[in-house]
Amino acid sequence: MLxxxxxxxxxxxxxxxxxxxxLAGAGSGKTKVLTTKIxxxxxxxxxxxxxxxxxxxxxxxSKEMQQRITSLIGKSSITASTFHSFGVKILKENYDxxxxxxxxxxxxxxxxxxxxxxxxxxxxxxxxMFSPYVIRNKISSNKNEFILPSEYKKFxxxxxxxxxxxxxxxxEETLKRNNSVDFDDLLILPIILFRQFSDVLxxxxxxxxxxxxxxxxxxxxxxxxxxxxxxxxxxxxxxxGDNDQSIxxxxxxxYKNILNFENDYKNCTVVMLEQNYRSKKIILEAANCVxxxxxxxxxxxxxxxxxxxxxxSLYQASDEKDEVNYIIGEIKxxxxxSIEKKDIAILYRTNAQSRVFxxxxxxxxxxxxxxxxxxxxxxxxxxxxxxxxxxxxxxxDDISLLRIINTPxxxxxxxxxxxxxxxxxxENKSLxxxxxxxxxxxxxxxxxxxxxxxxxxxxxxxIEDILNKTGLKKALEEEHSLEADIRLENLEEFKSVxxxxxxxxxxxxxxxxxxxxxxxxDIEEYKDDEDRITLMxxxxxxxxxxxxxxxxxxxxxxxxxxxxxxxxxxxEEERRLMYVAITRAKEKLYLSWAxxxxxxxxxxxxxxxxxxxxxxExxxxxSLESSGGIKVRESKVYDTDQQYKYGDKLLHETYxxxxxxxxxxxxxxxxxxxxxxxxxxxxNHKSIKKL
DNA sequence: AAGGAAGACTTTTTT
DNA sequence: AGTCTTCCTT
Numbered sequence: 041m042l043x044x045x046x047x048x049x050x051x052x053x054x055x056x057x058x059x060x061x062x063l064a065g066a067g068s069g070k071t072k073v074l075t076t077k078i079x080x081x082x083x084x085x086x087x088x089x090x091x092x093x094x095x096x097x098x099x100x101x102s103k104e105m106q107q108r109i110t111s112l113i114g115k116s117s118i119t120a121s122t123f124h125s126f127g128v129k130i131l132k133e134n135y136d137x138x139x140x141x142x143x144x145x146x147x148x149x150x151x152x153x154x155x156x157x158x159x160x161x162x163x164x165x166x167x168x169m170f171s172p173y174v175i176r177n178k179i180s181s182n183k184n185e186f187i188l189p190s191e192y193k194k195f196x197x198x199x200x201x202x203x204x205x206x207x208x209x210x211x212e213e214t215l216k217r218n219n220s221v222d223f224d225d226l227l228i229l230p231i232i233l234f235r236q237f238s239d240v241l242x243x244x245x246x247x248x249x250x251x252x253x254x255x256x257x258x259x260x261x262x263x264x265x266x267x268x269x270x271x272x273x274x275x276x277x278x279x280x281g282d283n284d285q286s287i288x289x290x291x292x293x294x295y296k297n298i299l300n301f302e303n304d305y306k307n308c309t310v311v312m313l314e315q316n317y318r319s320k321k322i323i324l325e326a327a328n329c330v331x332x333x334x335x336x337x338x339x340x341x342x343x344x345x346x347x348x349x350x351x352x353s354l355y356q357a358s359d360e361k362d363e364v365n366y367i368i369g370e371i372k373x374x375x376x377x378s379i380e381k382k383d384i385a386i387l388y389r390t391n392a393q394s395r396v397f398x399x400x401x402x403x404x405x406x407x408x409x410x411x412x413x414x415x416x417x418x419x420x421x422x423x424x425x426x427x428x429x430x431x432x433x434x435x436x437d438d439i440s441l442l443r444i445i446n447t448p449x450x451x452x453x454x455x456x457x458x459x460x461x462x463x464x465x466x467e468n469k470s471l472x473x474x475x476x477x478x479x480x481x482x483x484x485x486x487x488x489x490x491x492x493x494x495x496x497x498x499x500x501x502x503i504e505d506i507l508n509k510t511g512l513k514k515a516l517e518e519e520h521s522l523e524a525d526i527r528l529e530n531l532e533e534f535k536s537v538x539x540x541x542x543x544x545x546x547x548x549x550x551x552x553x554x555x556x557x558x559x560x561x562d563i564e565e566y567k568d569d570e571d572r573i574t575l576m577x578x579x580x581x582x583x584x585x586x587x588x589x590x591x592x593x594x595x596x597x598x599x600x601x602x603x604x605x606x607x608x609x610x611x612e613e614e615r616r617l618m619y620v621a622i623t624r625a626k627e628k629l630y631l632s633w634a635x636x637x638x639x640x641x642x643x644x645x646x647x648x649x650x651x652x653x654x655x656x657e658x659x660x661x662x663s664l665e666s667s668g669g670i671k672v673r674e675s676k677v678y679d680t681d682q683q684y685k686y687g688d689k690l691l692h693e694t695y696x697x698x699x700x701x702x703x704x705x706x707x708x709x710x711x712x713x714x715x716x717x718x719x720x721x722x723x724n725h726k727s728i729k730k731l
Numbered sequence: 732a733a734g735g736a737a738g739a740c741t742t743t744t745t746t
Numbered sequence: 747a748g749t750c751t752t753c754c755t756t
Contacts, residue, residue, distance in 0.1 A: 453733045
């Protein structure tokens with residue numbers, strides 16, 4: 041089992057008891073060490089898998105860890121999960137002690153936001169004065185710091201704090217009344233439980249005698265407290281982290297937890313893993329060039345004995361479409377060299393950037409997958425369906441009920457809803473319980489009817505039942521629009537999620553499904569791996585590696601993101617993000633940026649990201665940069681200001697010949713022939729040519 | 732009283 | 747570009 045490990049890695053693996061801190065640079069084989077260590081503990085030291093808890097950062101990582109351990113020593117039943125799903129487990133086992141009922145539901149951050157908007161309104165605050173987003177984030181970061189409303193009250197200094205305090209208090213009350221918890225509660229409630237009931241804590245301490253935590257630099261205070269409590273009795277705790285890869289400060293992550301660890305466990309063993317086994321030298325050197333610019337960091341000596349590899353390609357695109365086409369062109373070259381699609385990844389800073397790729401890949405029929413929450417579970421139709429499932433499971437879930445009581449439209453408007461809310465507050469009942477008559481009663485009957493069907497069929501059939509009986513399906517079908525068709529398709533896709541879920545875990549209850557699905561951000565986790573090109577955000581790619589990596593959208597304002605430009609701390613986090621992105625690549629790295637990009641429906645001009653400039657020139661292949669660029673590509677871009685006047689004729693790539701009928705600053709209005717009609721165009725767009 | 736259309740406004744990153 | 751708000755029509 042120790043074969044192929046270096047000295048440091050071996051040292052980490054064979055120590056049985058006590059605290060251990062593994063400082064692992066990117067690509068230094070930390071997952072290998074972690075999984076080997078767990079396997080070694082079981083097979084060599086005879087520790088029961090039942091006593092092992094391994095916390096990972098994503099669900100994907102926990103699955104991978106299970107698989108790797110299985111391949112080492114065969115199937116073993118260790119507990120491998122994320123902090124949040126571990127919290128769910130504890131909650132499921134102790135909900136009554138915390139004053140919750142069995143059918144509690146988990147709200148995601150979108151739901152929290154909706155609730156906060158509503159509470160602001162109820163408290164008569166103008167959402168323009170006090171941004172619901174800001175308030176949600178403040179509440180969340182307080183919860184992650186374990187500052188509860190009563191404590192927060194002491195910190196109130198100005199009006200905004202006061203609003204946050206009032207909303208925070210009401211928010212917590214409402215959640216409790218709803219028998220629902222948010223993501224942060226999944227960490228906080230176990231801590232509260234353990235503080236209150238020492239016998240319960242001891243039970244968990246005796247159960248999880250060996251604790252492993254991956255990505256320790258991205259744990260927040262609540263997570264720190266939680267693991268400290270559980271490991272306190274036996275003190276067998278092993279954490280792995282890399283300060284240079286800390287990228288979740290916005291979520292309350294505190295890399296100082298690594299420093300705290302050395303304080304908490306004075307005689308802990310520290311292991312440094314500094315050899316990178318992943319990337320070719322040039323890639324690693326580029327990563328070092330970038331991260332070197334961060335002032336607040338411990339200098340590390342990450343090295344590789346691999347060969348240099350090829351230079352990093354740099355491309356300056358005229359706009360985001362050009363960027364996509366460049367990347368597709370390069371991908372085609374790779375595919376011609378019979379490189380597999382699953383070995384190629386495209387990374388970007390924001391989810392919104394994926395759209396152009398999606399469109400172009402679809403058009404060109406290139407198989408791809410977009411990894412990320414945004415694209416499935418936050419779609420309206422999916423959230424509606426989930427809300428139905430929750431209300432059926434827990435009719436007292438007012439928040440979900442409000443979402444769907446009039447979806448699809450069934451004649452229940454604001455008036456009816458405020459009457460219900462008034463009644464509910466007077467009688468201290470849930471909205472559902474207050475419904476007795478009218479259109480709302482028809483809704484209530486649908487829910488009751490569905491509840492009745494629940495035990496009669498599989499979950500997948502039940503979804504179909506919901507789609508039919510609630511009229512969700514019919515409403516979309518009657519719309520006859522492309523958009524509605526896509527929504528219908530997504531709902532069909534949802535059935536494949538439940539189907540896979542059922543196949544994977546055997547018969548599954550609505551309860552289990554709801555608890556799990558709220559923590560799974562990504563539909564792809566349930567799909568088998570076809571050969572496809574992977575697209576994802578830099579945050580989502582953490583912990584993964586690909587032979588060929590494209591980092592797109594390297595512009596000031598995008599990456600680094602504009603919101604991070606004012607503070608040095610945030611800028612350094614952006615730089616760590618860039619470091620993470622670069623170190624994903626094994627064979628070859630491609631960087632690109634666009635001079636012009638559509639953002640919020642507007643064209644924006646950008647300059648090259650500072651992160652590109654930070655990379656030593658000799659590592660870059662700049663032959664595709666503007667000056668010496670590919671002439672064919674460049675010839676289509678008109679940099680000069682072409683002037684137009686009324687009556688000028690022009691040729692458009694797709695619309696053909698047209699006549700200018702109106703001229704404004706940047707936009708011209710053109711009448712085209714052959715029934716195409718009038719179009720507004722950008723004067724200098726590369727697709728038009730003055731005749 | 733509910734539904735629809737036009738306008739305002741916004742999302743950086745995720746469990 | 748897409749969602750949420752506001753106002754107006756039915």
